[in-house]
Amino acid sequence: MICFGLTIIALMGYRRLYTSEANLVSDEEVAPDHIEVYKASKHSVTSSSGLVPDNRTAIKIALAVWENVYGQEAITREDPFKATLSNGVWFVTGTLPKHMLGGVAIAQISKKDARILRISHTM
Numbered sequence: 802m803i804c805f806g807l808t809i810i811a812l813m814g815y816r817r818l819y820t821s822e823a824n825l826v827s828d829e830e831v832a833p834d835h836i837e838v839y840k841a842s843k844h845s846v847t848s849s850s851g852l853v854p855d856n857r858t859a860i861k862i863a864l865a866v867w868e869n870v871y872g873q874e875a876i877t878r879e880d881p882f883k884a885t886l887s888n889g890v891w892f893v894t895g896t897l898p899k900h901m902l903g904g905v906a907i908a909q910i911s912k913k914d915a916r917i918l919r920i921s922h923t924m
Contacts, residue, residue, distance in 0.1 A: 851889075851911075851912040851913045851914075852912075852913065852914055852915040853891055853910055853911070853912045853913075853915050854912070856883075856884035856885070856886070856891070857884075859884040859886075859891035859893050859908075859910050859912075860882045860884050860893055862893075862908070862910055862915060862917070863882070863884070863893040863906070863908035863910065864876065864882070866908060866917060866920055867895075867906045867908065867920070870920060871906060871922065876895065876906060878898065879895025879896055879897070879905050879906055880895070880896065881896050882894065882895055882896065883896065886912060889911065889912045889913060890909050890910065890911060890912065890918060891908075891909070891910040891911075891912055892907075892908075892909055893907070893908040893909075893910065894906065894907050894908075903924070904922055904923030904924045905922070905923055906920075906921075906922050907919065907920070907921045907922065907923060908920050
């Protein structure tokens with residue numbers, strides 16, 4: 802059966818209206834009570850190794866934030882990235898290319914719960 806026009810899809814308590822090409826057209830809440838229950842819940846997933854268990858994960862998180870703040874092009878120039886763990890905090894930095902003046906992006910991320918503790922850029 803071929804579907805034309807608009808299709809309504811229920812997803813995670815919301816009704817989303819899509820075109821046949823799956824482009825989002827509009828959003829309409831259908832279950833705000835579920836949202837309130839979710840917000841009031843004290844349940845949270847934890848891990849014995851922390852939500853940011855390794856340097857690879859720390860770098861991915863830092864990249865997502867840096868690209869939003871500084872732009873993908875600027876951050877890509879700082880590759881390779883380094884992440885070191887100290888006292889439960891990942892310190893993530895970019896690398897300045899040889900013979901280039903300037904600074905690098907810096908992120909501090911909690912190993913335990915993935916909170917962003919600091920985002921900055923050196924001069």
